[in-house]
Amino acid sequence: MTRSTFLLPFLLLVSICFGQVEYEIDPPFNIKTVSFVQNQKNVLPFFRLGEVFEIQFDDLYGNEADYYYTLTQCSYDWTPTGLTKNEYLNGIDNQRIMNYQNSYNTLQQYSHYKQAFPNKFNTIIKSGNYIIKIFNDEQELVFSRRFVLYEEQVSVALDIRRARNFDAIQEKQNMELAIDYGDRILQNPTQNVKVTFFQNGNWKNAIYNVKPQYTLGTQLIYKYNTETQFWGGNECYTIDTSNLRTSNNSVAKVSAGDIYNSHLYINYARKNNPYTYFPDFNGNFVIQSLNSENQEIESDYSWVYFTLEAPDFFDRNNIYITGMFNNYAMSEENKLVYNKKNGLYEKAILIKQGYTNYQYTVADNNNKINYKDAVDGNYYQTENNYPAIVYYRGNNARYDKVIGIANANSESIRN
Template sequence: MRFLPLASFLLATACVPLGTPITDPNAGRAGTQKPPEYYADKTLKYQDYAYSPDVRSVQCYVATGQPNEVLQPPIVPLGQSGAITLEFDVLGEQSQRFTAKLIHCDVDWQPSILTDMQFLNEINEFLITDYRVGTGTKTPYFHYRLRAPQVKISGNYLLVVQNQGGAPVVSRRLLVYENQVSVGLKPGIVIGGKERFTMQQLDFSVGYGAVELVNPAVEVKVVLRQNFRWDNAKYNLRPTFVRDADRRLEYQYFNFENAFPGLSEYRFFDTRSVQSVGIGVLHVNPQARPVTTAELLPETSRALTAYNQYVDANGQRVFESREYGNGATNADYFDVTFQLKSDQPAPGPVYAFGAFSDWQLKDEYKLTYDEAKQLYSGHALLKQGYYNYDFAVGGTRGANETYFEGSHYETENQYDLLVYYRPPGTRADLLIGYQMVDMNSRQ
């Protein structure tokens, strides 16, 4: 798998004096408001989720020892699950005792009926002993780190962190695959009218010549994702052709079942410095209490603009402090103000959206509309770093990113295909094939 080098998109900082500074730095600030009601629900959710407003800056990645390792999604070949690393902060001045466990899931992310010893060689309870206190920060927090255990079979896993009372604190999806089948995934050409300028199509096939699959046309299940996201993944894709002689499944569609909106390159901002204004930032107030405030430059809709090429991080973020280094424990928390100019209200609630929101429309990142100023704005408590994001409109079909961001076939995105199969007489969906491909790669 290839990923963008970290240095390629973390080079520039700039000071652009536009917009209106915040006059009351503490009015309605993040961290001073009542937490959203959904945090009261401690029911385990089989998805990437944080169960407390004190849990922040969750990252789950494959530790490679390289500078850009935090951009590696938690996907590994069988035998390398121990490289998957989970990190998160818990706000507060007192450390807590946390344990973690793995839950094996089926293709639909529901718990399987396997016992722990069928996918683990050890007791399924792991005490988190690697934790450190945030140093020299206004916002007190402890930073926790955990390596996932080795597993014996491929498939979907949910890594769950629990407190002493057994309530979930953080959950993250992990993928462990094996190459039993050959996966052919490549960029395709959208067949259609105006969609060929806005959509990106992925053509793919699954070759099973090296393995005996019973009824592969029905039993093989595939999931197609854009930028490793689950919220807009394509499920229930059935093969359109079964080449028995070639032992290959082909997936060829004509109604955009295998196409995604290309969107635009992600917006970005840099809050790694307290002493200078980073790119995308209008104003930083290090004297603000209780936390430093950062007001982002007012953004505008890109729905009707031409494509603008630049290197982004596909919605991800990296934590860092320019003054002190080591973003894990030296980066402070900023109260960040998002701003979006709009002549009229959108047809639904508007959110700041990206990996920092777990690709979910969360109340913490919901913006309010000021009709007099024709401006959406909202606050969020975010750790110092470099962030990608966009603006999404909420609706019955989930996040609508095209309303403010537009969509272009030229946009650089990453796609991956997951191939699952449950052998007859077994009780587990195995992840028997995996491939990732770049669309419009800049390499």
């Protein structure tokens, strides 16, 4: 056997193990309200290396099932790095999640799980992209989530401006970024530094692989016209189910069955209307039950009934209800159904009690999102949150460090 013949199977195995992109896997129906939590608030999954954070979720079966987690470090493109576990993890993973409680005084039973990092079993010791995978006791993958750990080694300035091209000036928001690495030595920074831009922490419309437009001393400058633009969208709708027994300005009526049913007011497509500002959480949600002490286990679930009037979209596209509460998942569970009798789109989704932001997302049968023809239009005035994450890999390095992060809000958008 020749040397090349011997190496071929090995190289194929390496490509399979380390070349596959780690996408997020959506959970089954019984797993709800998956979120990253810090200081008891749902947050975007970007954390300083060494900071304490948690991942939490509910299991509607409520049978105290055993769940386990693993941690995998990924490169900038979300393929696993070539590092061994002990190179980025101090300790061992594949641990059972031991912190869980059953719901208390709720119509919908569930078991609430939370896992903190770092913990007594493991500590992540390198910055970078990571994916956490949750398995059941039969080692079947239940769901996975991405998160990022960063260091602050460079100065990052991010500004939000209106689009410069006239065909999008009313609808898009443009990122302008400056990375100042000061006296830090970066090898070939125009090639080895990479940036990812996010809108409200949504992985599905993130912008990757944008090179610096030019350098200015120790600064890398990004001032593109189109490469760093996002569709502005519109302000999110907000559901208030903090009191499941009463109606309010978002819930038209409440009915009771095995659990509560919250019927929302009809939403009308806003794409042809003037922009109107009203506060939202930029897609986030807050778990809250009035008169409850422990929101995590005393907040109930209800069937939330959505109704949308959007005649322009009939028989043309799929429309989904998305937000951080369901990780912007475009699945059948979140897909509106057209009712021919009343000409409206309808859907009922099981959602945990509190304040929940949502939006309508238009996509084709391949889940390619149609941002231009959004149900509620696109407006440059829309208030959005924009994180930018800076990666760096030296010439001989084996993984991508995250050396900086910036956050900006389009509320301060400039021309």
